[in-house]
Amino acid sequence: MSAVTATIRQVRPRPGFGALRAVLGNRKALVGSVLLALFVVLAAVPGWIAPYDPTAEIFQPALGPSSQHYFGTTAYGQDVYSQLVWGTRQSLLIAFAVGGLATVLAVLIGVSAAYLGGLSDGVLSLVTDVILVIPIFPLVIVLAAYEKNAGFTTLVVVLGAFGWSYGARQLRSQTLSMRNRDFLQAARVRGERKLYVIVYEILPTMTSLIVATFLGAALYAVLTAAGLQFVGLGDPNSLSWGTMLYWAENNEALGAGMVWWAIMPGVCVALLGAAFALLNYAFDEVSNPALRKPRKVTRG
Amino acid sequence: MRFVVRRLVFFVITLWAAVTANFLIPRLMPGDPALAMMARYRGRVNPQALHSLEIAFGVNNHQGLVAAYFAYLGNILRGHFGVSLTFFPEQVSHEVFQALPWTIALVGVTTVLAFVFGTLIGLLGAWRRGGMLDSALPPIFVITSAFPYFWLALISIWLFAIKLDWFPASGGYDVTTKEGWTWAFASDAVRHSILPALTILLTSIGAWILTMRNNTISVLSEDYVRMARAKGLSPWRVMWTYAGRNAILPNLTGFAMSLGFVVSGAILVEFVYNYPGVGWMFLQSVENQDYALMQALFLMIIICVLTAILIADAATAILDPRTRDSR
Numbered sequence: 183m184s185a186v187t188a189t190i191r192q193v194r195p196r197p198g199f200g201a202l203r204a205v206l207g208n209r210k211a212l213v214g215s216v217l218l219a220l221f222v223v224l225a226a227v228p229g230w231i232a233p234y235d236p237t238a239e240i241f242q243p244a245l246g247p248s249s250q251h252y253f254g255t256t257a258y259g260q261d262v263y264s265q266l267v268w269g270t271r272q273s274l275l276i277a278f279a280v281g282g283l284a285t286v287l288a289v290l291i292g293v294s295a296a297y298l299g300g301l302s303d304g305v306l307s308l309v310t311d312v313i314l315v316i317p318i319f320p321l322v323i324v325l326a327a328y329e330k331n332a333g334f335t336t337l338v339v340v341l342g343a344f345g346w347s348y349g350a351r352q353l354r355s356q357t358l359s360m361r362n363r364d365f366l367q368a369a370r371v372r373g374e375r376k377l378y379v380i381v382y383e384i385l386p387t388m389t390s391l392i393v394a395t396f397l398g399a400a401l402y403a404v405l406t407a408a409g410l411q412f413v414g415l416g417d418p419n420s421l422s423w424g425t426m427l428y429w430a431e432n433n434e435a436l437g438a439g440m441v442w443w444a445i446m447p448g449v450c451v452a453l454l455g456a457a458f459a460l461l462n463y464a465f466d467e468v469s470n471p472a473l474r475k476p477r478k479v480t481r482g
Numbered sequence: 483m484r485f486v487v488r489r490l491v492f493f494v495i496t497l498w499a500a501v502t503a504n505f506l507i508p509r510l511m512p513g514d515p516a517l518a519m520m521a522r523y524r525g526r527v528n529p530q531a532l533h534s535l536e537i538a539f540g541v542n543n544h545q546g547l548v549a550a551y552f553a554y555l556g557n558i559l560r561g562h563f564g565v566s567l568t569f570f571p572e573q574v575s576h577e578v579f580q581a582l583p584w585t586i587a588l589v590g591v592t593t594v595l596a597f598v599f600g601t602l603i604g605l606l607g608a609w610r611r612g613g614m615l616d617s618a619l620p621p622i623f624v625i626t627s628a629f630p631y632f633w634l635a636l637i638s639i640w641l642f643a644i645k646l647d648w649f650p651a652s653g654g655y656d657v658t659t660k661e662g663w664t665w666a667f668a669s670d671a672v673r674h675s676i677l678p679a680l681t682i683l684l685t686s687i688g689a690w691i692l693t694m695r696n697n698t699i700s701v702l703s704e705d706y707v708r709m710a711r712a713k714g715l716s717p718w719r720v721m722w723t724y725a726g727r728n729a730i731l732p733n734l735t736g737f738a739m740s741l742g743f744v745v746s747g748a749i750l751v752e753f754v755y756n757y758p759g760v761g762w763m764f765l766q767s768v769e770n771q772d773y774a775l776m777q778a779l780f781l782m783i784i785i786c787v788l789t790a791i792l793i794a795d796a797a798t799a800i801l802d803p804r805t806r807d808s809r
Contacts, residue, residue, distance in 0.1 A: 187548070210494060210621065210624070215548075275608045308492075308495065311492065311496075312492075312495065312496045312499050314592075314789060315496055315738060315741075315742065315788065315791055316496065316499070316500060316503075317741075317742035317743075317745045317746055317783060317784065317787055318742060318746065318784050319745070319746030319749060320745070320746065320749065320764065320780050321503070321740075321780070322783075323749075323764070323768060324504075324507060324776065324777070324780050325507060326768075327768040327773075327776060328508055328772075330508065336706065338562070401628060402743075403693075404744070405628070405630050408630050408633075409630060409631070409632055409746070409750050412630075412750070413631055413632075413750070413765055413768075414769075415768070427632075427633065427636075431636070436636060436639070436640040436644065437640075437644060441640070444636055445637065446641075448629075448630060448633030448634075448636065451630050451633065452625070452628055452630065452633070454628075455626075455628030455629070455630070456624070456625045456628040457607060458628070459624050459625065459627060459628040460624055460625075463620075463624050463692070466696070
């Protein structure tokens with residue numbers, strides 16, 4: 183008996199290594215994590231990487247790319263490359279903050295709706311569905327229009343408060359499908375409290391779905407924040423890719439030959455978004471074995 | 483039938499929530515922008531315009547919040563959105579209906595196209611697992627779906643309108659062409675819509691491909707597909723009537739959810755191309771602080787999204803007998 187449990191313990195891989203192996207074994211996950219790691223480094227120590235002060239208007243305006251200025255300078259004589267490096271921080275912070283907030287809300291609302299059932303489920307599901315179909319972006323625009331230049335906190339709170347519904351819905355149906363599994367019945371028979379069951383029995387089985395919720399919300403936050411800043415509803419003095427695009431568009435950078443000024447912030451948004459999307463897609467494959475590439479069977 | 487009724491009830495509840503949010507947001511924001519704005523406009527615009535603002539916000543000094551709310555609901559129900567400040571003395575509703583056909587033509591057509599082509603490509607990709615289509619397209623579209631719509635719009639203007647001069651860079655039609663139901667105007671409008679349409683198509687098609695591909699892969703391992711194959715049905719028939727028909731159902735539900743995303747993108751695309759639709763007018767009204775127009779357009783966007791979702795629901799009810807019978 184004890185020998186059997188011992189072998190089971192041995193066979194079960196350590197969780198940290200399992201995740202690492204999954205990332206290394208999946209090309210999409212690998213590309214996604216490398217991209218994300220790169221941006222995290224840029225966001226953490228922009229001062230070490232960027233050659234110049236991003237706001238200093240000290241260079242000749244509208245320079246082309248050179249070894250001094252990799253992506254040229256803006257119409258105000260700022261270094262585009264330095265602005266890109268410094269702008270990473272805000273996009274990444276928004277992504278993580280919104281992702282975190284939305285995930286917490288999604289778990290709270292989705293799991294409790296399924297686990298409580300009855301009227302609470304009815305009300306919570308209705309709220310989830312309503313928020314799911316109301317387009318968030320126009321709503322954020324309306325809020326920003328009254329707020330006059332949405333700052334960082336407004337963006338995070340609003341995007342987080344409306345970005346949880348998709349995850350909540352998936353978590354709810356996942357929880358529902360598990361409600362009558364044996365291990366939950368066992369916990370109930372043991373007389374565990376509801377909170378214990380939810381936190382220690384249900385949540386660990388849904389790790390991949392929770393991660394997917396986070397990644398989806400983060401991707402949405404990056405794109406929405408950039409869009410909002412681009413139309414001029416963000417803080418025009420903030421250092422971010424969306425704000426860079428706003429100023430580039432205002433100065434007609436593409437028509438005036440400052441092509442890199444308008445292209446590179448978009449490339450950065452797209453790359454960060456792609457990092458989240460690739461990781462999300464890879465997690466889908468890890469949690470759903472049917473989607474993995476069919477292994478070539480070698481016949482002996 | 484119960485399915486349809488349930489969805490109709492949901493439609494009404496969501497609409498009510500949106501209208502209520504529209505009423506409450508200007509009041510709950512710090513400093514009460516509604517009152518602040520009324521104070522700003524007093525004396526600057528004529529009493530008629532001021533009254534229209536009162537209608538738009540439900541602001542009336544003699545009423546409490548609850549009474550103002552019901553007065554506001556009544557006005558909305560009768561289609562009274564007040565007068566636009568930008569297009570004074572036009573009614574807001576008049577302006578909204580000017581912009582609506584442009585958006586429905588552009589966003590509606592591209593969304594349907596993206597759905598149809600995306601679903602087809604996803605189905606074919608999953609059917610020939612590991613083939614050319616399947617190995618090349620999904621990774622590409624994972625990345626394009628992360629592109630910001632507006633940035634892709636900027637790049638295509640630069641490339642196709644400025645550099646190559648194939649398409650006009652902005653607007654919905656040439657100002658020199660006379661507006662009307664003529665061939666010249668129609669072809670001109672189409673020429674102006676190609677770039678925005680391609681932008682929306684390219685960024686939104688990826689999601690359909692990926693979900694349809696994943697649905698099909700799950701469906702292909704079902705017993706009824708194996709059964710169909712065992713019966714010796716032609717692969718074509720197995721793909722369409724067994725795998726495809728079942729895999730498309732979750733995609734239709736997904737349609738409802740991702741529509742909000744497409745609409746958000748379309749607003750920005752219209753903005754970049756100066757396309758005279760609802761999204762462009764919406765951002766113009768924000769810029770001009772024409773709050774009456776802004777709120778009416780916000781409601782209009784939500785009504786459009788909800789209507790499209792109802793259509794998707796109806797399609798689900800037609801394609802999936804389970805929704806008709808049991809629920």
